[in-house]
Structures are given as C-alpha cells and as structure tokens.
Amino acid sequence: MAEETAKTESTLVERWLAEQQQWQRTLLTYLDSVVKNDDFLVHLGNAMRGSLLAGKPYPSAPAAGAATPENAADDRLDRVLFALHELQGQVQDLRLTLEELSNRDKKRGKKSKSGKHKDTE
Amino acid sequence: MSDSGPEAPPDPQRERELEALLALSRRGRAKLERLHEVLTSPGHFGTGATPSTVVYRENKLRLLRLLDESGQPRRGPPVLFVPAPVSRYFIMDLLPGRSFAGFVAAAGFDVYIADFGTPTREDRFADLAYYVDGLVRRCVRTVAALTGESSVNIVGYCLGGTLSLLYAALYPSTVKRLVLLTTTVDGDVQGGIAWVAHRMGLAGESYDEPRLVPAAEVKSWFEMLSPGSNSVVGRVSDLWDRLDDPADRLREVRTMASWVDDVVPAPGRLLAELYRKFGPGVNGLMAGTATVGDRLIDFAQLSMPVLAVSAEKDTIAPPEGVDAVRRIVPQVEVLRLPGGHVGIVAGRAAAALWKRTVEFLGSGGSQGVAQ
Numbered sequence: 001m002a003e004e005t006a007k008t009e010s011t012l013v014e015r016w017l018a019e020q021q022q023w024q025r026t027l028l029t030y031l032d033s034v035v036k037n038d039d040f041l042v043h044l045g046n047a048m049r050g051s052l053l054a055g056k057p058y059p060s061a062p063a064a065g066a067a068t069p070e071n072a073a074d075d076r077l078d079r080v081l082f083a084l085h086e087l088q089g090q091v092q093d094l095r096l097t098l099e100e101l102s103n104r105d106k107k108r109g110k111k112s113k114s115g116k117h118k119d120t121e
Numbered sequence: 122m123s124d125s126g127p128e129a130p131p132d133p134q135r136e137r138e139l140e141a142l143l144a145l146s147r148r149g150r151a152k153l154e155r156l157h158e159v160l161t162s163p164g165h166f167g168t169g170a171t172p173s174t175v176v177y178r179e180n181k182l183r184l185l186r187l188l189d190e191s192g193q194p195r196r197g198p199p200v201l202f203v204p205a206p207v208s209r210y211f212i213m214d215l216l217p218g219r220s221f222a223g224f225v226a227a228a229g230f231d232v233y234i235a236d237f238g239t240p241t242r243e244d245r246f247a248d249l250a251y252y253v254d255g256l257v258r259r260c261v262r263t264v265a266a267l268t269g270e271s272s273v274n275i276v277g278y279c280l281g282g283t284l285s286l287l288y289a290a291l292y293p294s295t296v297k298r299l300v301l302l303t304t305t306v307d308g309d310v311q312g313g314i315a316w317v318a319h320r321m322g323l324a325g326e327s328y329d330e331p332r333l334v335p336a337a338e339v340k341s342w343f344e345m346l347s348p349g350s351n352s353v354v355g356r357v358s359d360l361w362d363r364l365d366d367p368a369d370r371l372r373e374v375r376t377m378a379s380w381v382d383d384v385v386p387a388p389g390r391l392l393a394e395l396y397r398k399f400g401p402g403v404n405g406l407m408a409g410t411a412t413v414g415d416r417l418i419d420f421a422q423l424s425m426p427v428l429a430v431s432a433e434k435d436t437i438a439p440p441e442g443v444d445a446v447r448r449i450v451p452q453v454e455v456l457r458l459p460g461g462h463v464g465i466v467a468g469r470a471a472a473a474l475w476k477r478t479v480e481f482l483g484s485g486g487s488q489g490v491a492q
C-alpha cells in the first residue's frame with residue numbers, strides 16, 4: 001500500500017529514472033543469456049530476422065558445395081552413396097518379404113493344427 | 122538566496138508528451154522481456170508431441186509408431202500419416218492437445234508417422250519412384266507386418282498426399298482408406314507453391330544433373346505466397362506486434378514457427394520430375410499420363426474410399442487444384458474446410474478436420490474405434 005502511494009506520488013523525472021534502470025536490467029538479462037546460453041544467440045538471431053524458429057538458424061544461403069559437389073570425385077561419391085541407399089531399400093524389401101512368408105507359414109501351421117484338433121474331436 | 126527565480130510551473134503539454142513516451146518505453150521493454158522469456162523457454166521443437174518409437178529406418182527416413190500413456194503401442198486399425206518430404210513431419214503431431222495424429226490415436230487407431238528427415242547432398246538423386254515405390258511402400262509393408270493387417274489407412278498431407286495417391290493407385294489392395302489433405306492434383310490451376318516454384322525457375326531444374334535445392338530457396342517460394350513474409354522488415358514488424366500476446370500464446374506461435382520456418386532442402390530430381398510430369402502445361406495427374414518409374418498410373422485402380430480435403434484460404438495448394446481430384450477419382454468425397462493450408466491440420470479450428478477424418482477412417486466396421 002505504502003509502495004503504491006509512493007508510486008503515485010513519484011514525479012515524472014523519478015519514473016523516467018526508474019524506467020531507465022529497468023532498461024539496464026533488461027539489457028543485462030539479454031547479455032547474460034547471450035554469454036551463458038549458446039542457443040540463445042541463434043534464437044535471438046532468428047528473432048532479428050522476424051522468426052521464432054527454435055533449435056536451428058533461419059534458412060539462409062548454403063555453404064559452397066552443399067547443393068552440388070564441387071568436383072567430379074565428390075559427384076561420383078554421392079552417386080555411390082545414393083546407390084547404397086537404394087540397395088538398403090531392396091535389402092529391407094527382401095527382409096519384409098521373408099517376414100511375410102514366415103508369418104504366412106506360421107498362420108498355416110496354426111490353421112492346420114486347429115484343423116487336426118477339430119478332426120480328433 | 123538563489124540566483125534563479127522561482128521554479129517555472131510544468132508545461133502540461135510537455136508533461137503529457139513525456140508521459141506518453143514513458144508508456145511507449147514501458148511497452149517496448151515489456152515486449153523485449155516477453156521475447157526473452159519465450160526465447161529461453163524449453164520446448165519440443167523439431168519433434169512430435171506424442172511419445173513414439175521408431176519401428177523402421179531407411180536412409181533419412183524414420184517410421185514412428187505413437188505410444189499410449191503407458192508407453193505401449195496402441196491396438197486398433199493402423200493409420201499411416203505421410204507428410205510432405207520438403208517439410209518437417211511434426212506438423213502432424215504439433216502440441217499436446219493440438220496434435221492431429223494424437224487425436225486419431227486417442228480415437229482408437231494405431232498411428233504411424235513417416236518422418237522423411239532432412240535430405241543431404243547425395244539424396245538429390247531421389248526421384249518419385251524412390252519415394253512412392255520405395256520409402257512409402259516399405260512404410261506400408263512395415264505397418265502391415267507389425268499389425269498383421271493386409272491393408273492400412275493412409276493420411277497424406279500436401280506433397281505427401283501426392284505420394285500417397287500414387288502409391289494407392291499402384292498398390293490398391295494394401296490401402297484400406299485414403300485421406301488426401303490439401304493435395305494439389307490439377308497442376309494447371311494458377312497460384313500455389315507449384316506455380317510459384319515454376320515462376321521462380323523450377324522449369325530449369327535438371328533431372329539428370331540434379332542439385333540439392335537449398336532450404337532457403339524452398340523457403341523463398343513459400344514466402345512468395347504470403348505478401349510481406351519475404352521481407353525481413355515485414356517479418357520483424359509482425360513479430361514485434363505479436364509480442365503483445367501472452368507468453369503462452371507466443372510459445373505456441375514459436376512451435377508453429379519451428380515448423381513453418383524449418384523447411385528442409387529438397388531433392389532436385391524429385392522436384393524436376395514433379396514439375397515435368399504434373400506441373401503447369403503437362404498436368405499429368407489430370408491428363409492420365411502420370412507415371413512412377415516406368416509404370417503408368419491408372420486411377421481407376423483406386424477402389425478404396427477416398428476423402429480429399431481442401432482449405433478455403435489455402436495459398437500453398439489452392440482449393441480448386443485440390444477439389445479437381447473428383448474428376449480423376451470417381452468415388453472420392455471432397456470436403457472444403459474454412460482455414461489455410463496449415464491451419465486446417467494444426468490450427469485452433471483443426472478439430473473439424475480431425476473429427477471428420479476419424480469418422481471417415483472409423484466407418485466401415487473398424488473395430489476398437491471410439492468416436
């Protein structure tokens with residue numbers, strides 16, 4: 001209550017001074033976060049580009065060589081790598097097919113067992 | 122005795138001006154303090170909101186299976202969500218209480234989400250067949266193997282819808298029901314991301330010597346669609362205005378921004394193929410000339426029920442280009458909802474779509490489906 005009265009009684013100059021101190025505190029908080037929190041700088045940089053994107057920098061022009069290789073050897077390597085990815089897919093297909101066949105056999109086995117069971121009954 | 126005379130009375134006009142300036146200063150400071158609070162808040166950026174487990178991996182792809190509260194997979198009809206491979210998957214599972222996939226799971230379905238990941242340079246050779254006949258097909262096969270079901274429900278979003286539609290036409294017996302969300306099929310309809318990409322030079326993208334189209338370039342196409350968002354000044358001004366919102370609301374905005382602004386690089390070969398087959402002028406999906414690899418797509422093969430949803434204010438996939446699906450898929454149910462491209466799946470009014478999707482997936486005698 002007393003604080004409230006003091007607030008209402010403070011002059012314009014005093015309120016401006018208090019506001020200036022608040023600004024100093026706010027800026028110090030930012031400075032503190034920049035120093036202590038690595039991610040904060042990235043997030044602040046994003047905010048300065050108008051984005052609240054978190055965890056990574058706002059998309060910008062890629063580094064040289066990121067979109068296409070800079071020499072023929074890198075290009076060949078990329079082609080080999082991608083071919084390996086395609087092979088990986090084919091191997092997964094094979095694995096899935098084997099699983100399907102195995103499951104089908106299990107189902108058939110169960111059916112024939114239950115069929116035999118019924119026959120014996 | 123003082124040299125100066127008696128203190129002059131304060132000028133009321135000047136005092137009013139200083140008071141107004143003080144209020145302005147306080148408001149600006151409050152905004153910066155709120156921004157600091159939001160920027161230092163923890164969050165689940167870049168990941169889905171619902172607990173999940175990875176059931177399949179291939180190259181950058183992860184197939185996620187949502188878990189229930191006790192950390193167990195759900196028992197129910199399987200549903201596979203296929204998001205667009207040029208954006209992040211977690212738009213389907215954005216926030217607790219704002220998760221499309223979470224809603225479908227809570228309704229009694231066993232939900233899977235394909236996370237295509239972030240392509241790297243060698244993935245620039247990935248084409249339509251790699252995605253449709255490769256990644257999507259193996260996701261469906263994995264779901265079928267895990268659940269013992271011969272057919273699964275598929276929900277495709279945006280370009281993920283295009284992949285799902287093509288997959289369903291190639292392997293109709295493996296798809297129980299198909300939901301296409303904001304999926305452009307008519308490439309001749311003006312506007313939208315495909316049209317902008319065409320105007321921005323996608324026609325020159327090489328199929329034989331593709332590049333990894335940088336995220337910043339893909340992002341610039343999206344920015345072209347929303348006036349103001351392609352200028353830093355406009356975006357900063359928007360953000361400054363938003364800082365009057367409560368911190369909780371800003372955290373939601375931040376999560377959404379972490380999806381909208383986190384565009385991933387795109388395989389140049391895929392984009393070149395999409396443009397050459399389905400883009401303006403060729404319009405292969407509508408013309409009946411669409412192919413995946415060397416296989417011609419025949420939409421007459423789509424025997425399963427299909428629901429296509431467009432958004433009234435969609436600038437990325439204009440509703441006319443989405444609704445045109447009724448001209449190639451006779452049994453499709455077309456639904457147009459109020460809202461935009463992102464809003465209808467993850468916005469505050471997204472519940473309308475979620476409920477309709479659950480109704481659609483649950484109809485036809487599915488078991489264990491709570492409405």
